[in-house]
């Protein structure tokens with residue numbers, strides 16, 4: 855496989871800030887994301903900071919066009935092309951993958 859091939863997409867949930875940019879930019883709306891917020895008070899800060907915590911992140915590879923827009927627009931490099939290509943499933947719902955699977959597809963190099 856060429857290193858720049860568009861195959862499956864991996865997610866690094868630790869890098870994802872739930873900013874929703876990929877969700878909004880995906881032309882076929884096949885990314886779903888759920889998050890909640892909580893306040894963090896840092897030492898010396900004048901007021902607490904609100905941070906988003908990622909709860910769910912799914913990509914429906916049955917609808918995905920492999921255009922790469924989500925990978926390109928993520929400001930935190932939380933999405934990357936995987937070296938994996940096998941995505942067969944017995945039903946359409948089997949092509950919807952969440953954090954548990956997407957994290958396994960995130961390449962070690964994060965490229």
Ligand code: SF4
Nearest residue numbers: 880918919921922924
């Ligand atoms: S590759 Fe394109 S179609 Fe697939 S999830 Fe990303 S933005 Fe959406």
Ligand code: SF4
Nearest residue numbers: 870871873874876928
């Ligand atoms: S663009 Fe990146 S940081 Fe923002 S929600 Fe998508 S994966 Fe997470």
